[in-house]
Amino acid sequence: MPAASGPEPQMGWHFAVPMLRWCAPDSGALNEALEALILARRAVGPEAHLSNVGGWQSHPDLFDGPAPCIGTLRRHIVSLMRIVMAVPAGGDRTRIEGQLGLTGWANVNRDGDFNRVHDHPGSHWSGVYYVSLGEPDPGTELNGAIEFLDPRPSANMPIPGYRAGSAMSMLPAAGEFILFPSWIQHYVMPFRGRGDRISIAFNAGLKDYRVL
Known part of the structure; x- marks a missing residue:
């Protein structure tokens, strides 16, 4: 952040974590x-x-299959990756180009299943796509929410009025993507309800990339 000029003070945000959320339009057929x-x-x-406690996870080869729905999902992720590569944290106009490597796996959680705290080493961006939320118990708070830990080690001394030092919770919708840096630790709260809560997690890494 450059030094402020003139009589007005300049407020800026630093050490922020870039994240992206997007609900795919007309995702019903894709999710089926x-x-x-x-x-x-x-x-x-x-x-x-x-990372799962209970539930079921596939091997991380989901994007290797020829099914048309996998191709559609891959195209959505590539489009979202273009966005996060075009607008780096800090707000400058940097553009990043490179060869994108993508791996993904399916998760199926049922009543009582959850995912432990973890991160995704060896990649740059990670994300999750929500295929089905199951039938959540409406009386359970943060039912199946994904939670991200504050990565700042000294954030246990928060400033009044500023959120810090606690987990940030996101309650997703079916058809929604959430992208985040692979290094941020996260976990999934237990799902309480009936049916299958289905998501697809993925890692995206850049090879031979250059900053323009």
Whole structure:
């Protein structure tokens, strides 16, 4: 932030964490196809066990499949990655170009399942797409919410009126994407309700990139 000139003080934000949220329009058909694909794969048996406590996770090869719904999902993620690469944190006009590597896996949580605190090492951006929310119990606070931990080590001494030192909760919608830096720690609150709560997590990394 440059030095202020003139009589007016200049207020700025620094050390902010860039995040992106977007609900895909007309996601109903996409979600139906993804749900059928994921539940058919789950029926074959267990695959991976990463951050989940209970629930089911696939291997991180979801984007290798030829299904049209996977192609649609990939195109959405590539479009969102272009946005986050074009507007780096700090608000400058930098543009980043490079070869994008993408991996993804499916998560299916049922009543009582959750995900432990974790991050996604080895990539630049991570995200989650929500296929189905199941049938959440309306009486449960933060039911199945994704929560992000404040990454600033001294934020346990907050300034009055400024949020700091606690988790930031997001209650998603079906058809919504949430993108965040891979280094920020996060977890998923227990799901309470009926049915399957289905999401797709992904990692995106840039190879041979350049800053323009």
